[in-house]
Amino acid sequence: MALIPHVIGGEKITAAERTQPVYNPATGERQHELAIASPATVEQAIAAAKEALPKWRRTSLTKRADVFFNLRQLLKQRTPELAAIVTSEHGKVLSDAAGEIARGLENVEFASGLLHLLKGERDEQVSTGVDVHSIKQPVGVVAAITPFNFPVMVPLWMIASAIACGNTVVLKPSERDPSASVFIADLFREAGLPDGVLNVVHGDKVAVDALLDSPDVKAVSFVGSTPIAKSIYQRAAANGKRVQALGGAKNHMLVMPDADITVTADAAISAAYGSAGERCMAVSVVVAVGDVADRLIPELTSRIGNLTIGDGTDPASEMGPLISREAKERVESYVAGAEAEGATIVVDGREQRFAGEGFFTGVTLLDHVKTDSRVYRDEIFGPVLAVVRVDSYEEGLRLINNHQFGNGTAIFTRDGGAARQFEFEVEAGMVGINVPIPVPVGSFSFGGWKDSLFGDAHIYGPESINFYTRSKVVTTRWPSPDQSKIDLGFPSNH
Secondary structure: OOEEOEEEOOEEEOOOOEEEEEEEOOOOEEEEEEEEOOHHHHHHHHHHHHHHHHHHHHOOHHHHHHHHHHHHHHHHHOHHHHHHHHHHHHOOOHHHHHHHHHHHHHHHHHHOOHHHHOOOEEEEEEEOOEEEEEEEEEOOEEEEEOOOOOOOHHHHHHHHHHHHOOOEEEEEOOOOOOHHHHHHHHHHHHOOOOOOOEEEOOOOHHHHHHHHHOOOEEEEEEEOOHHHHHHHHHHHHHOOOEEEEEOOOOEEEEEOOOOOHHHHHHHHHHHHHHHHHOOOOOEEEEEEEOOHHHHHHHHHHHHHOOOOEOOOOOOOOOEOOOOOHHHHHHHHHHHHOOHHHOOEEEEOHHHOOOOOOOOOOOOEEEEOOOOOOHHHHOOOOOOEEEEEEEOOHHHHHHHHHHOOEEOEEEEEOOOHHHHHHHHHHOOOOEEEEOOOOOOOOOOOOEOOEEOOEEOOOOEOHHHHHHHOEEEEEEEEEOOOHHHOOOOOOOOOOO
16 A cells, blocks of 8 residues: 655655554545654754755746746646546545646646735835835745545635745645645646745645744744634744634525525535535525515425536536535534434435445435524535525625534625615625625635634735745835944935
8 A cells, every 4th residue: 555755855755663554435444654743853854945945045936937837838738637636535526636636726726826916016205215115035944734525626716926035835635535746746846946935745734733833933824623723823823923824614505595406406406416515615605585485495306406526537426425424424413413412414415325235325415404503604515515695685694604614605686776885884805796606716825714723814816925934124225424423313205
């Protein structure tokens, strides 16, 4: 059984005190062993990144841009190979894996414009004979800690921006589907990235804590569950680091009575059950205003009956398995308790049977969900869609704004005034108008509000450039000797 290595200073490192299995979620079989990093291994990766930093920082912007242009081409050429790796370890269908790569590629393309993105500003003659300019400089060694649900997209969201800005990186991917990160490191090297600029270490809390506590790591980027995001934010900030920690979500889709039912039903099914619901931007709650639920529920039910769930390598499959047996059991436990909490189980995913030992579950649709129930409050992270009925737009908006999470939300309506009002009033970081998964394109930034984000900076796009650089302001004067004098007063601009 192949051992998945660390990548440190351009070398594949397989020595490990501990290993753990990596499964194929579609079969339930162990397919790889993963080397788990000790604190010493993490320090070795940090040291490699620190050693590579001065040379990479001095590398011209045009040469840095060349790396990203090369990487873009390699990613496009190797998409089928990389998608197959994602499917084998995550379980999502091949088309979904390819879509993830395409969205990660957007930030590679964004980072390719680093000559423009890293421009400073200049003011001439702010005072007599005095000019001021600002420059953006890298923060140093950056840690990127990424989740299992997007093993390509999220790492590229972080490391592309960080490296473009002149930083070096230690990437700690999820231990559940780590091979994609090793593949990405290989592509970066093939694209011309010097050894040590991108390092990959695998591990668990031991490895993460070593990154958070190292004085040589200057910034930390994280995506994962809210409890862990909050813990990482607190520990990294206490150690004086910049930190952006993206947490959980419970994305609501407000459906107005005038919404096109066909369009709305298609969107809700796609957004709730794509990737088995293992997306931080998945729609998990439909907030149905007035009597629209009575028309929407039958449309959702009929579409659910036509979904094909199976091995992600099968072109006929529209949804694959969950990431692990534990995830399957946790998701199904929420469904098991739904009726006791007052919900009506319209479609019970537990009833669908699958051959083999894969981590499959069917999709679930719940109606009349109560807002004090676990299936409403918690991030289930599985193919469970809850319908909450409200009497008015105002009640639906209040419900959304009162939830602890504020990652993404959407409104489905044909009323432009209602859509504009929702955009203005809703408390969430990303809003879709007749768009169920409003993940911004690469020229904007991704991030939520409330308990969906700890820190001030959103991920990728323009805000990532600010996060991965420090601004330096330089004030310049070239006086002649006859203009020089002693003046103990505070300098004034005149």
